[in-house]
Amino acid sequence: MAAIKGRQRRGSEDRRKAKKRKHPISKNRSEKSLRTHLRTHLNIYLYWCLLFFLPSVLSGADSLPVVGKMGGSITLKCNSDNTQDPILTFGTKTAYGGLQNEHFRDRVHKTDTCDLILKDLKTTDAGKYLLTLYVEGEPLCSYSYEVRVDVNLTARIGEEVMLVDLPGDAESVEHLSNTSSTEVWRRGMGVRTDRLMDKDGHLIIRSYTLRDAGTYRVLNSTGGVLVTVTLTESKYEQDSTRDDNTKGTERHHVWVWMMALVAVIAFTGFMIYRCLNRNKAQGVLMKEIVQLPI
Numbered sequence: 506m507a508a509i510k511g512r513q514r515r516g517s518e519d520r521r522k523a524k525k526r527k528h529p530i531s532k533n534r535s536e537k538s539l540r541t542h543l544r545t546h547l548n549i550y551l552y553w554c555l556l557f558f559l560p561s562v563l564s565g566a567d568s569l570p571v572v573g574k575m576g577g578s579i580t581l582k583c584n585s586d587n588t589q590d591p592i593l594t595f596g597t598k599t600a601y602g603g604l605q606n607e608h609f610r611d612r613v614h615k616t617d618t619c620d621l622i623l624k625d626l627k628t629t630d631a632g633k634y635l636l637t638l639y640v641e642g643e644p645l646c647s648y649s650y651e652v653r654v655d656v657n658l659t660a661r662i663g664e665e666v667m668l669v670d671l672p673g674d675a676e677s678v679e680h681l682s683n684t685s686s687t688e689v690w691r692r693g694m695g696v697r698t699d700r701l702m703d704k705d706g707h708l709i710i711r712s713y714t715l716r717d718a719g720t721y722r723v724l725n726s727t728g729g730v731l732v733t734v735t736l737t738e739s740k741y742e743q744d745s746t747r748d749d750n751t752k753g754t755e756r757h758h759v760w761v762w763m764m765a766l767v768a769v770i771a772f773t774g775f776m777i778y779r780c781l782n783r784n785k786a787q788g789v790l791m792k793e794i795v796q797l798p799i
Contacts, residue, residue, distance in 0.1 A: 659738065663714075675724070
């Protein structure tokens, strides 16, 4: 009887030990499966990052070019199904995520994917952006963008024109006309023409004339275009000039017709006067002939 109980006790202990041995094996399998799952997702994200970013690297471009109009919006695409919030930086400023800089407050929004939309575009938004994707709190990959802003302005003769707010990366500004290209501003030197003035980074034309028209390009230190401003004479000014020319022509025509009319009246009066004098002279002559003695 004692021997039977002893065998039963040993059997129970063996089963407990077997269970203990199985538990670590099951745990190891679960951890391995999780690592495999994460590795698969990471490979997918890396594939999308390379698919989108590699062409720009192979073509020699350091960043993806993005162009927008002042006051409009641009989309910074990442071409990934990662829905976690990315971090977008602009130099030392955070444009999206974390402690967002006041300059970008309420202007950067995320789509259903990781794409970001920058609204109400300003010339000071031009420059280089870096968008970083994260998975499980770890950086996955980054995208770099070069944002350029286009501006169309019109001006009237003689008025002061706010030309451009210079972005932080601005190195120089050149004026392109039909006949020449002139540098009008350079960092560290300021304005290089008496046509402009610089008020804390705001380039202003003192008094607009037709020679100020043309294209102004804001360049960075490598010669890349940050902002393009196209300045033309306002349609109102053109219409006013055209109206003035038309009115001047009409006044000239009226003056010519008045002079012609005066000339005709003067000539007619002269001819009448001459005829009257001739008739009077003939009357006197006839009277003298009648009075002659026979």
